[in-house]
Amino acid sequence: MSNKKNIKIIVCIISLIYLTHFSLHNQAIADTNSTCPTLKEQPFKLTKIAEDTYVRKGVHQIFTPQNLAAIANIGFIVGKNSIAVIDTGGSYCDGKRFLSTIRKISNKPIAYVINTHAHPDHTFGNQAFKAENPVFIGHEKLPRFLADRGSLYLNNLKRLVGEQAMSNTKIILPTKTVSDTMTIDLGNKQLILKAYQTAHTDHDLTVYDPSTKIIWAGDLLFAEHTPVIDGSLIGWQKVMDQLAKIPAKYVVPGHGGPLLEWPKALAPQRAYLQTLTKDLRTIIQKGGTMSEAESGAGQSQKKGWVLFDQFNPRNASNGFAELEWE
Numbered sequence: 001m002s003n004k005k006n007i008k009i010i011v012c013i014i015s016l017i018y019l020t021h022f023s024l025h026n027q028a029i030a031d032t033n034s035t036c037p038t039l040k041e042q043p044f045k046l047t048k049i050a051e052d053t054y055v056r057k058g059v060h061q062i063f064t065p066q067n068l069a070a071i072a073n074i075g076f077i078v079g080k081n082s083i084a085v086i087d088t089g090g091s092y093c094d095g096k097r098f099l100s101t102i103r104k105i106s107n108k109p110i111a112y113v114i115n116t117h118a119h120p121d122h123t124f125g126n127q128a129f130k131a132e133n134p135v136f137i138g139h140e141k142l143p144r145f146l147a148d149r150g151s152l153y154l155n156n157l158k159r160l161v162g163e164q165a166m167s168n169t170k171i172i173l174p175t176k177t178v179s180d181t182m183t184i185d186l187g188n189k190q191l192i193l194k195a196y197q198t199a200h201t202d203h204d205l206t207v208y209d210p211s212t213k214i215i216w217a218g219d220l221l222f223a224e225h226t227p228v229i230d231g232s233l234i235g236w237q238k239v240m241d242q243l244a245k246i247p248a249k250y251v252v253p254g255h256g257g258p259l260l261e262w263p264k265a266l267a268p269q270r271a272y273l274q275t276l277t278k279d280l281r282t283i284i285q286k287g288g289t290m291s292e293a294e295s296g297a298g299q300s301q302k303k304g305w306v307l308f309d310q311f312n313p314r315n316a317s318n319g320f321a322e323l324e325w326e
């Protein structure tokens with residue numbers, strides 16, 4: 001081959017590499033710009049809570065266009081061989097920011113994405129992790145719940161957070177489910193997953209890391225943010241008794257914290273649920289109505305909880321319907 005021909009080939013290869021790189025780069029920028037609004041007022045902030053363990057604390061707000069539905073605590077654990085992600089955020093865009101933040105810390109494969117339950121603030125970031133090809137794990141009753149409520153949640157969030165932030169948000173079901181307990185291995189860390197009876201929802205799952213003694217409670221524990229009952233008022237209190245036996249030292253709640261002492265952190269939520277139960281039983285015994293329950297029950301617990309007026313009336317009416325038949 002002549003030298004001239006060689007040079008021509010090399011020039012061709014270089015321009016091809018350059019063009020490919022350039023267009024990939026442009027594509028990445030276009031993807032970010034076209035689908036996800038950048039929110040300077042609410043940057044993605046990660047907290048290191050233990051060795052190889054990180055949490056993003058959600059804001060105590062209802063869904064708004066300004067928060068990208070980033071209202072839940074989400075986090076990840078880096079093991080010797082792989083990473084486990086625990087909940088993915090409230091939108092594709094929230095999940096995407098989460099993934100790029102994880103990648104600044106570790107390039108290990110994301111082997112597992114665990115959803116503590118199906119509520120959209122915990123699962124709607126799943127799509128951002130799809131290309132990482134993880135095993136998506138959830139409670140055995142999670143798929144049924146998402147089949148019932150998923151599209152309703154998606155439509156609600158599009159209305160509240162906006163089409164742009166929610167674009168690309170898809171409902172991703174677990175590829176593996178937990179009916180009782182399951183252990184996953186990250187190399188040097190074995191995480192214990194446990195499924196519960198109806199409590200916050202009918203499909204709550206916790207993650208316990210014995211190496212750090214941290215339990216990830218999902219929404220089985222709320223701190224600061226008023227607890228939300230979407231399962232059973234009585235069932236939740238029973239599950240809290242079971243939870244208290246887990247030999248953890250710290251807990252990451254689904255909202256608030258993000259790292260609290262265990263089992264001490266259960267106390268405020270227990271007081272709230274107990275008071276609500278007691279108040280509702282009194283109202284029911286006196287022949288009171290659901291609207292009396294909504295305005296009266298649990299009010300003595302108002303101090304210390306954020307978004308109380310948004311969530312307590314709903315908890316009271318759900319609890320009323322449950323306790324009415326005792």
Ligand SMILES: [Zn+2]
Nearest residue numbers: 117119200219
């Ligand atoms: Zn929840």
